[in-house]
Each structure stands twice: as structure tokens, then as C-alpha cells.
Amino acid sequence: MGILKKIFGFGKKKEKIPEEIEKEKVIYEEKKAEEVKKVIEEVAKDEFVGGKKEVKKKPEELEEPKNEVSEESVEEKAEKLKLEEEKVEVENESIDLKQSEEKEIVVPKKKGFFTSLKEKLSKSREGFFGKVKGFFLGRSVIDDEMYEDLEEMLIQSDIGMDMTLKIVGALEKEVRSRGIKDPKEVYGVLKDVMENFLIEEENELKTEKPGLNVILVVGVNGVGKTTTIGKIASKLTKEGKKVIVGAGDTFRAAAIEQLEEWTIRAGAEIIKHQQGTDPGAVVFDTLKAAENRNADVAIIDTAGRLHNKNNLMKELEKINRIIEKHVGDSSYESILVIDGTTGQNGLNQAKVFNEVTKLTGFIVTKLDGTAKGGIVFAISEELKKPIKFIGVGEGIEDLRPFKPKEYIDAIFE
């Protein structure tokens, strides 16, 4: 049915008395404007648009296009409001973001050592050790097969055969004694067991003795000796100590310059001779200067490579004797630097160096660059000497005291 029929439903009368119809139309329009509007709303638009002149002459506010406009304007307003609300929300969000960004700048300082160590060791955590948790979650029973598979996993992380067998043996014993039946609970026990294999005692460098404390730094070439000396010197000067560094690597070109750069950055002093001179003489002069200048700590850099290994060992023996004569055992640390990315090789190096300098501890460097990190367990247990620091980057601040629990928490998920 058309719109006009619906509104003016007089049928044949319209045809017979057109003037009256016109009048009635006008009356109708005036009195029933509201009803017309309702009807218009009910009727399909195409019928209305195709309507007669009369309809088009009706008050504009009753016409569909007008309605559309007013509806649109409401919609537009709503849309605008919505947009404004969204804009406010976006603005609020960006304020929140700004605030959280500001927070993030502050938070790392508050997070402190633990979280940043976790970040520095993310390769190990995401690599090997991260898989260990999934390993236990995927098991339904604790059986021999589980322990055998675990052994395989640990060996792959540079922990080494001997250490792995010790860890898994201790784990089995602990799981039994705690009466654990669910493999998921074994994960936590493994962390405890592994932590127990890390030596906690004496993992700080001796630098507090009255008089001069000496730190001799040895290790094969490229492991990070000179860099680590820079980091240690910086740490000690920040603690208010007077530090003198001896450029004992007279073999490698540019070694003295490299050490000097680090020394300047650390706020320490350096004693150096020409390249190619006797390192023993450099060490002697460094200790004398340190005593004369009332230094608290002398740190000695050494060569990582000579013409052959025997020469290197003889030279280190000699340096060792000079230091012992000056300060004795109690104020003397002989530290082997091991590159954490070289795996089991580091253990063999340690045995050789230990024969000539009676090592008091280790520093494991480049742990930021390995997805394994298991070498730390092998060193600690098999060599029965503490890890004093770990290197976690190339920056001057990237040297961390070694704390077994923090290390475990940082490398495991």
C-alpha cells in the first residue's frame, strides 16, 4: 500500500470532490502532523520519496529527509561524542603509557641486581635451562627413563659428565627422601640440588686486609682478563679504594694501551713498561709503587699467550713468587678468568694454571653470550674453588658478584 493511501484513505471521494479533499488535506496536515510523522517512519523510504507534491509541501520537520537529517545529526552527535570519548581514552592511555614509560626508566634501578642479572642471562634461560621446566611438565611418572633423559639434557649444557652424574644422583636421593611422586615437583628439587653444588663461601675478592691487597689475573688469550680488570678496578674505586694496575702483559701489541684505557675509565692508576720488557719487573714496580702510594689494591694483568705454553707458565710462576714475597698468601688472590662460552675447555685450562699460581678463585666471563651456562656448575664443584664474579657484558658495570641462588633463579624459568 502506498503512503498517500495510508495517510488519506478516502478512496473514491477524492475523485468526486477535489476541493474538499484539498481542504481536508490541509486540516489533516495541521492537526495530525504527529501521526503523519509516525506513519512516515513506518513506511518504506522508497514509497515516501516517490510520493506526491502534497507530501513534499508538508512542514519540513515532518518530512522523511528532515527526519533523516535530525536522526543523522543525533547520530553524528553521538558519533562525535563517541569519538571525543575515544579521544579522551586515547589521551588517558597515552598519559598512562607515558607514566609507565617513566616508571620503566625508574624501575630497573629499583629492580636491582636480581632482575638485571636475569636480563643479562636471558640467553641461558631462554636456551637450555628454560627447556628444563617443560621437560618435567611433560612427564607423567618419575622413572629411570626420566632421570636418563635429564642426564642427557644436563650434559648438553656444558655441565659435563661427572657433574651431571653427581647432580642427577643427588636429585634421585632427594626426590625419594621427600616422598615426591609428581614429576612437576621435581623441577623445584633440581634447582635446590644444583644450588648446593655451587660453592658459596669466599666468593668475594679479598681487598679488605690492612696494607696492600694484590689480585693477579691469569687466563688464556681472549678470555676477558684486561676487560675484567677494568671492571674490578672501577668497582673498587667506587668503593673509595685506591687502586693501582700493573701492565704485566708486555707480549701483545696494544695490550698496554688497552689496559691504560680501562684504567682511566675506572679512575685508577697504571704502572707500565715498554712492550717486550720483563713482566716480572713490571709486577715488582707495581707493588713498590702501590706500597709507596698507600694503595689499597694492586691488580696485575698478564699475557694470555707467549711463544709457547711453557714460557707462559714459567713467567706466571715468576710473577707469583714476586707477589708472594711482597704480601704473602693472606692478601693475595690469584684469579683465573674463564670464557663461559668455551665450555669444558675451561676446566682443563684451570688445572694447568692452578699448578703454577695456586688459584684462589675464578671469574667466568661472557655468560651473557651463551645459551648453556652449565660451565659454572662444573667449575664450582670439580675445581673446589669459588667463583668470585661473573662477566655479563662488555660494559664497565657488567661484572656481578657470584651468588648461587641468584644465579639459579636467573637461569631457570
Ligand SMILES: Nc1nc2c(ncn2[C@@H]2O[C@H](COP(=O)(O)OP(=O)(O)OP(=O)(O)O)[C@@H](O)[C@H]2O)c(=O)[nH]1
Ligand atoms: N659479551 C661479553 N664480552 C666480554 C666479556 N668480557 C670480555 N669480553 C670481550 O672479550 C674480548 C676479549 O677481552 P680482553 O679483555 O681483551 O681479553 P684478554 O683475556 O685480556 O685477552 P688477551 O690480552 O689477548 O689475552 C673483548 O672483546 C671483550 O669486550 C663479557 O663478560 N661479556
Ligand SMILES: [Mg+2]
Ligand atoms: Mg689482555
